[in-house]
Amino acid sequence: MASVITAVDIHDVRFPTSLELHGSDAMNPDPDYSAAYVVLRTDGPQHEHGHGFCFTIGRGNEVCTAAIRAHAPLVVGRSVDSVVADLGGFARDLVRDSQLRWLGPEKGAVHMAAGAIVNAAFDLAGRAAGKPVWRLLADMEPERILGLVDWRYLTDALTPDEALGILHRARRGREQRIAHLLADGYPAYTTTPGWLGYTDERLAELSKQAVAEGFSQIKLKVGADLEEDARRLRVARDAVGPDIRIAVDANQRWDIADAITWTKALAPYEPYWIEEPTSPDDVLGHAAVRRAVAPVKVATGEHIHNRVVFKQFLQAGALDVLQLDACRVGGVAENVAILLLAAKFGVPVCPHAGGVGLCESVQHLAMFDYVSVSGSLDDRVIEYVDHLHEHFTDPARVRAGRYLAPTAPGMSTRMHDESLQHYRFPDGPVWAGR
Amino acid sequence: MASVITAVDIHDVRFPTSLELHGSDAMNPDPDYSAAYVVLRTDGPQHEHGHGFCFTIGRGNEVCTAAIRAHAPLVVGRSVDSVVADLGGFARDLVRDSQLRWLGPEKGAVHMAAGAIVNAAFDLAGRAAGKPVWRLLADMEPERILGLVDWRYLTDALTPDEALGILHRARRGREQRIAHLLADGYPAYTTTPGWLGYTDERLAELSKQAVAEGFSQIKLKVGADLEEDARRLRVARDAVGPDIRIAVDANQRWDIADAITWTKALAPYEPYWIEEPTSPDDVLGHAAVRRAVAPVKVATGEHIHNRVVFKQFLQAGALDVLQLDACRVGGVAENVAILLLAAKFGVPVCPHAGGVGLCESVQHLAMFDYVSVSGSLDDRVIEYVDHLHEHFTDPARVRAGRYLAPTAPGMSTRMHDESLQHYRFPDGPVWAGR
Numbered sequence: 001m002a003s004v005i006t007a008v009d010i011h012d013v014r015f016p017t018s019l020e021l022h023g024s025d026a027m028n029p030d031p032d033y034s035a036a037y038v039v040l041r042t043d044g045p046q047h048e049h050g051h052g053f054c055f056t057i058g059r060g061n062e063v064c065t066a067a068i069r070a071h072a073p074l075v076v077g078r079s080v081d082s083v084v085a086d087l088g089g090f091a092r093d094l095v096r097d098s099q100l101r102w103l104g105p106e107k108g109a110v111h112m113a114a115g116a117i118v119n120a121a122f123d124l125a126g127r128a129a130g131k132p133v134w135r136l137l138a139d140m141e142p143e144r145i146l147g148l149v150d151w152r153y154l155t156d157a158l159t160p161d162e163a164l165g166i167l168h169r170a171r172r173g174r175e176q177r178i179a180h181l182l183a184d185g186y187p188a189y190t191t192t193p194g195w196l197g198y199t200d201e202r203l204a205e206l207s208k209q210a211v212a213e214g215f216s217q218i219k220l221k222v223g224a225d226l227e228e229d230a231r232r233l234r235v236a237r238d239a240v241g242p243d244i245r246i247a248v249d250a251n252q253r254w255d256i257a258d259a260i261t262w263t264k265a266l267a268p269y270e271p272y273w274i275e276e277p278t279s280p281d282d283v284l285g286h287a288a289v290r291r292a293v294a295p296v297k298v299a300t301g302e303h304i305h306n307r308v309v310f311k312q313f314l315q316a317g318a319l320d321v322l323q324l325d326a327c328r329v330g331g332v333a334e335n336v337a338i339l340l341l342a343a344k345f346g347v348p349v350c351p352h353a354g355g356v357g358l359c360e361s362v363q364h365l366a367m368f369d370y371v372s373v374s375g376s377l378d379d380r381v382i383e384y385v386d387h388l389h390e391h392f393t394d395p396a397r398v399r400a401g402r403y404l405a406p407t408a409p410g411m412s413t414r415m416h417d418e419s420l421q422h423y424r425f426p427d428g429p430v431w432a433g434r
Numbered sequence: 435m436a437s438v439i440t441a442v443d444i445h446d447v448r449f450p451t452s453l454e455l456h457g458s459d460a461m462n463p464d465p466d467y468s469a470a471y472v473v474l475r476t477d478g479p480q481h482e483h484g485h486g487f488c489f490t491i492g493r494g495n496e497v498c499t500a501a502i503r504a505h506a507p508l509v510v511g512r513s514v515d516s517v518v519a520d521l522g523g524f525a526r527d528l529v530r531d532s533q534l535r536w537l538g539p540e541k542g543a544v545h546m547a548a549g550a551i552v553n554a555a556f557d558l559a560g561r562a563a564g565k566p567v568w569r570l571l572a573d574m575e576p577e578r579i580l581g582l583v584d585w586r587y588l589t590d591a592l593t594p595d596e597a598l599g600i601l602h603r604a605r606r607g608r609e610q611r612i613a614h615l616l617a618d619g620y621p622a623y624t625t626t627p628g629w630l631g632y633t634d635e636r637l638a639e640l641s642k643q644a645v646a647e648g649f650s651q652i653k654l655k656v657g658a659d660l661e662e663d664a665r666r667l668r669v670a671r672d673a674v675g676p677d678i679r680i681a682v683d684a685n686q687r688w689d690i691a692d693a694i695t696w697t698k699a700l701a702p703y704e705p706y707w708i709e710e711p712t713s714p715d716d717v718l719g720h721a722a723v724r725r726a727v728a729p730v731k732v733a734t735g736e737h738i739h740n741r742v743v744f745k746q747f748l749q750a751g752a753l754d755v756l757q758l759d760a761c762r763v764g765g766v767a768e769n770v771a772i773l774l775l776a777a778k779f780g781v782p783v784c785p786h787a788g789g790v791g792l793c794e795s796v797q798h799l800a801m802f803d804y805v806s807v808s809g810s811l812d813d814r815v816i817e818y819v820d821h822l823h824e825h826f827t828d829p830a831r832v833r834a835g836r837y838l839a840p841t842a843p844g845m846s847t848r849m850h851d852e853s854l855q856h857y858r859f860p861d862g863p864v865w866a867g868r
Contacts, residue, residue: 027532027535028532028533028536029532030532030533031532031533031536032533056533056536056537057532057533057536058533059504059531059533059534060501060504060533060534060536060537060544062500062504063497063500063501063504063537063543063544064537066496066497066500067494067497067543070493070494070496070497097493098461098462098463098464098465098491099462099464099465099466099490099491099492099493099494100493100494101461102462102465102490102491102494103490103494103497103498103542103543103546104542105686105713105714105737106713106715107541107542107715107739108537108538108541108542108543108544108545108739109497109501109537109542109543109544110494110497110542110543111542112537152689152713153689153712153713153716153719154689155689155690155691156689156690156691156719156722252539255586255587255588255589255590256589256590257589257590278587279539279540279586279587279742280539281540281541281587281739281740281742281743281746282587282742282745282746283717283718283746284717284746284749284750285587285590285742285746288590303539305541305542305715306715308713308715308716308719309715311716312715312716312717312718312719315718316718
């Protein structure tokens with residue numbers, strides 16, 4: 001008998017990261033990295049399972065667990081085979097629920113929840129196929145990849161035929177790129193040195209350490225105080241020398257005029273990109289900033305909520321670097337659409353990571369992009385923060401400034417059962433005493 | 435002793451409207467109009483209270499109640515005087531919570547929840563002042579109105595100084611407009627005839643009835659089948675004659691090319707506006723549709739999630755008619771920003787209503803716009819659906835095609851206690867048996 005999805009288990013898991021100022025920036029002074037975590041359970045012969053999550057920074061994680069719960073009736077009872085055979089159709093069924101989409105459409109808690117479940121389904125599919133998800137995707141025929149995408153609202157910028165052309169062109173050299181990934185991994189950059197809460201000494205020390213570890217790019221948080229930002233950027237520049245790229249990240253702090261003034265004031269220290277200079281909803285604003293601050297590049301994406309907004313950023317020439325996020329949009333299915341859009345417009349994708357589990361998830365998307373979509377590593381780096389990986393059964397591994405290609409089946413999204421219990425909010429042992 | 439907000443009561447209230455096909459359209463075949471309803475309770479001498487809600491269409495209403503609950507710690511314990519004295523500051527405190535905003539920012543369930551609480555605070559302020567909210571706003575000094583607005587991300591399109599100029603210019607004629615409103619009300623249009631679930635006979639009959647009742651505009655849902663839409667539009671046109679405006683509403687059904695083709699095919703029947711032709715996130719797409727389908731106007735807004743997106747729709751010339759919604763954005767405070775933006779760009783505001791409680795809420799915004807912002811009724815109408823008003827203690831009243839100005843204190847957002855109990859989900863008497 002065909003196995004079915006028997007349950008959607010949901011966990012509210014929170015890590016008290018605010019106690020150590022890890023992750024502090026101009027908009028997020030005290031994040032507690034958290035996951036609204038979902039397990040798809042099945043009655044298959046090995047009780048196959050799939051794992052995914054919404055990433056949040058603390059309060060509100062319970063809104064995401066409620067949103068995941070709201071989708072559960074659309075999931076429980078489906079046959080595993082039908083989900084794995086049509087992951088795109090499964091994703092569309094979640095995203096298009098006519099009542100739930102009122103809370104979006106395709107944005108906010110309901111969309112993040114759908115994304116968590118979709119990612120769990122890809123994890124399940126990878127486990128069922130015995131492949132890491134990047135490889136599961138890379139092994140799909142181009143026509144099957146097209147079927148992952150919700151084409152609604154995309155066709156003025158990218159048609160299925162154009163996407164098919166992109167995928168067919170990328171077939172050439174595919175095997176070499178897979179071999180290259182398995183041998184050398186994928187380039188990473190690190191945000192570890194640059195949180196706002198750190199002293200200059202710690203910033204300089206961590207910056208040097210990053211270079212010593214093999215990273216060719218680091219990132220600094222900016223946006224709270226211009227004079228301090230200039231000083232910190234100079235400290236970092238002095239520490240790493242002229243050949244290391246330093247990105248700066250304003251975390252949405254500015255209006256358009258301020259974004260331009262501030263970025264130009266930092267330009268003497270050669271920031272490589274300015275990240276999230278303003279509201280992630282502001283396509284036209286980012287386009288204006290980009291025109292004004294070149295050659296400093298404009299990067300954004302971790303808060304862009306769906307493919308329709310990414311489409312416009314690309315159409316309007318509003319970004320130089322596209323930072324997709326594994327847990328913001330509707331999961332792997334929508335991120336495949338975003339990778340195809342980026343390839344059409346010739347914009348490099350440098351995924352957002354850090355948080356908890358984002359490095360684990362997003363590496364699969366970047367590696368699939370390299371093998372099957374863009375076919376390139378030029379100016380492409382995945383963010384890396386060395387933080388909370390110990391909670392995952394297949395943690396992201398970075399060596400000499402590069403992500404090693406995951407080889408275990410699935411999407412690397414499974415947390416240890418002990419972590420789920422220990423950090424359970426509000427009654428796990430870490431929280432019960434507070 | 436100054437009174438404080440002692441509790442945030444939350445109710446999940448759902449009306450089984452799907453049973454009668456009220457509200458059916460191309461994207462929402464079976465809505466159950468619902469409210470995630472909030473009461474701000476105080477320990478004031480009369481136990482003053484404020485009422486607000488998120489409007490949803492059924493499933494997911496519990497995600498909004500969870501999102502309201504997540505904001506409660508930011509509300510309970512505040513003094514009523516401090517909230518009423520700085521409603522803008524109160525709204526910003528909710529919207530800017532650094533952890534909750536991760537689920538947006540300023541979109542989806544958390545933003546709708548903040549909006550519900552902000553509207554409840556305006557209701558409370560109106561009650562405290564003994565004024566309907568439209569009048570509370572209209573009686574504020576221009577400088578105080580500026581303080582309601584979150585200026586972040588707006589200044590490239592509208593500065594506080596420009597807004598002050600708009601408000602000062604509108605002081606002229608203010609008293610006459612208030613008198614006019616109190617005497618004649620505000621023009622309305624009706625969507626009652628045009629739901630997709632209705633037969634041609636019912637459509638024709640309800641269309642004629644709308645004209646007989648004094649409405650000068652009706653609206654039809656379209657987007658499921660072009661031939662049927664043309665037939666229904668012809669039926670309605672035949673029923674109402676050439677002088678009544680007929681708007682058509684596609685509820686986000688189309689890609690850009692389809693929106694253009696379809697609207698042009700309906701043009702012979704002279705639709706006045708095409709509403710929500712495509713994704714509400716697609717500023718550039720709407721601009722392309724608008725260029726192509728003129729003189730048919732483009733209307734949208736009920737799903738536009740915040741002022742930053744409205745700003746871009748106006749900057750890009752992407753709409754002719756701005757349909758703000760009382761329960762989508764961050765409440766009255768953000769809607770004041772949206773009214774000021776619309777006035778700057780000279781675009782008429784025709785609020786979205788219907789659902790449950792939207793007519794009650796939105797009339798206050800349109801009337802404030804008329805008195806204190808745009809100063810005009812030209813091409814301005816508030817949507818009206820004669821549905822579920824009986825659940826409110828101060829229901830919207832439409833006579834001869836016009837909303838009568840509310841005179842009771844507050845925002846007309848209070849539901850009868852019996853309705854809250856009877857329609858409580860899932861255990862109220864209406865739902866417990868299903």
